[in-house]
Amino acid sequence: MSDRYETDVLVVGSGPAGALIANLLVRRGVNVLLAEKGSDIERNFRGETIAARSVLTLRELGFGPKLASHGFVELEGISFWEKGKNIMSMDYRRFPIDALPIDIPQPAMIGAFNDSSAAYPNFKLLMGYQFTSLIEEGDAIKGARLEGPDGQILEVRSRLVIAADGRFSLVRKASGLKVKITPMERDFVWFKFPRPSGWAHESQLVVKKDRHLVILPTFPDLLRIGYNLPKKGFGDARKQGIAAFRDSISDLDPRLKDLVNQHIQSWNDTSFLEIFTAEVDQWSRDGLLLIGDASHTATPILGQGVNLALQDTIYFAPVIEEALKNSTGPLPSTALEPTANVRRAHKAMVTKFQRLQEANLAQSSALGTMMRRARMRLLNLNPAKYRLMDKVMNAPHNMPMEALHGRVA
Numbered sequence: 001m002s003d004r005y006e007t008d009v010l011v012v013g014s015g016p017a018g019a020l021i022a023n024l025l026v027r028r029g030v031n032v033l034l035a036e037k038g039s040d041i042e043r044n045f046r047g048e049t050i051a052a053r054s055v056l057t058l059r060e061l062g063f064g065p066k067l068a069s070h071g072f073v074e075l076e077g078i079s080f081w082e083k084g085k086n087i088m089s090m091d092y093r094r095f096p097i098d099a100l101p102i103d104i105p106q107p108a109m110i111g112a113f114n115d116s117s118a119a120y121p122n123f124k125l126l127m128g129y130q131f132t133s134l135i136e137e138g139d140a141i142k143g144a145r146l147e148g149p150d151g152q153i154l155e156v157r158s159r160l161v162i163a164a165d166g167r168f169s170l171v172r173k174a175s176g177l178k179v180k181i182t183p184m185e186r187d188f189v190w191f192k193f194p195r196p197s198g199w200a201h202e203s204q205l206v207v208k209k210d211r212h213l214v215i216l217p218t219f220p221d222l223l224r225i226g227y228n229l230p231k232k233g234f235g236d237a238r239k240q241g242i243a244a245f246r247d248s249i250s251d252l253d254p255r256l257k258d259l260v261n262q263h264i265q266s267w268n269d270t271s272f273l274e275i276f277t278a279e280v281d282q283w284s285r286d287g288l289l290l291i292g293d294a295s296h297t298a299t300p301i302l303g304q305g306v307n308l309a310l311q312d313t314i315y316f317a318p319v320i321e322e323a324l325k326n327s328t329g330p331l332p333s334t335a336l337e338p339t340a341n342v343r344r345a346h347k348a349m350v351t352k353f354q355r356l357q358e359a360n361l362a363q364s365s366a367l368g369t370m371m372r373r374a375r376m377r378l379l380n381l382n383p384a385k386y387r388l389m390d391k392v393m394n395a396p397h398n399m400p401m402e403a404l405h406g407r408v409a
């Protein structure tokens with residue numbers, strides 16, 4: 001490959017957001033170069049839950065058979081446990097939406113997107129290429145420089161650079177767009193082990209004072225478990241040792257004792273996740289757009305990160321296609337920001353809910369935990385809980401259908 005390349009759109013990062021926006025654009029006849037820094041798309045600890053709205057969207061886009069042939073776990077509900085008692089539960093089958101959330105490893109989903117894109121001559125994928133800097137002329141962005149696997153620099157000229165490079169986005173940093181990072185009070189450690197037979201296909205939150213476990217049934221027959229730690233507390237946990245870590249999990253949920261002892265042998269069996277939210281007031285400059293975690297990192301509560309990332313692409317694909325046709329040179333920010341406003345409202349609603357939940361879960365005093373139990377019990381008795389959760393979990397409810405129809409493969 002020469003050291004210069006020209007395309008309509010350069011997408012940086014082949015996560016859920018980057019791989020799907022690339023696919024939706026190539027279907028629309030746009031020339032796309034997708035650059036991913038990893039040499040493959042394997043990833044073990046990432047968002048694997050796809051919310052029901054995105055499941056419907058992916059079916060509509062024609063990905064249903066591919067995802068089904070890989071296999072996934074359908075999540076039928078959620079329950080909240082304290083002191084060994086189930087104090088709140090919800091059956092997802094009662095939501096007014098024709099799908100359940102599914103759990104599927106990210107490589108399977110991203111692979112489906114990239115395989116579909118590979119059938120189009122206007123698509124090019126570069127694995128092992130990482131973004132290094134933007135090409136700026138005047139106030140506009142006219143492409144980016146990528147470093148290839150052997151250290152070679154590739155200069156890519158494009159009318160739009162899409163930053164889909166995740167929660168620590170370097171493109172966002174290089175763009176100068178302002179980001180507000182708000183750390184949550186706690187961080188997370190993730191681990192996985194085999195799912196006991198008969199374990200319900202539901203997400204469980206197990207709480208003891210200000211400690212909690214999120215237990216998710218994961219494909220093919222695993223449990224994926226997130227355990228909260230005090231902010232920056234991973235260092236302390238490591239100092240206390242893996243045996244103390246195992247004991248604290250078993251203390252929180254005695255059902256897990258044997259599994260934890262058998263499968264968590266070292267810190268290599270765990271993955272640390274720093275929890276913060278990122279909010280960006282402006283997602284674009286002339287010639288540049290941020291999507292997915294690069295524009296709006298969320299917390300793991302209710303597993304909305306992948307949903308937000310996928311829905312960004314649905315909204316932006318037709319807008320980008322139109323703007324490419326109706327302008328010359330770098331895509332104007334004015335064509336992108338109205339859609340960014342719509343997407344920011346979705347993210348803001350999710351973040352508001354997640355902050356309330358985080359405050360609820362962080363209660364440690366006797367009074368605070370008693371009030372939490374009372375709130376959860378009241379919520380459990382209130383049929384309006386389905387309306388409330390549907391609003392957050394199954395958003396957006398007013399999807400632009402033109403994004404889904406037209407050139408569906």
Ligand SMILES: Cc1cc2nc3c(=O)[nH]c(=O)nc-3n(C[C@H](O)[C@H](O)[C@H](O)COP(=O)(O)OP(=O)(O)OC[C@H]3O[C@@H](n4cnc5c(N)ncnc54)[C@H](O)[C@@H]3O)c2cc1C
Nearest residue numbers: 013015016017037047130131165166292293303304305306
């Ligand atoms: C441990 C963990 C557990 C999570 N659990 C959940 C969950 O249960 N449910 C949920 O919905 N969300 C969860 N999330 C969040 C979810 O994974 C993200 O919201 C989602 O993956 C965002 O998609 P994205 O495409 O925007 O970014 P990412 O998935 O982060 O993808 C970004 C891509 O860009 C690439 N990249 C980065 N820098 C560069 C560069 N300089 N040049 C080129 N490529 C680059 C990366 O290699 C990556 O492939 C979790 C995240 C983590 C880390």
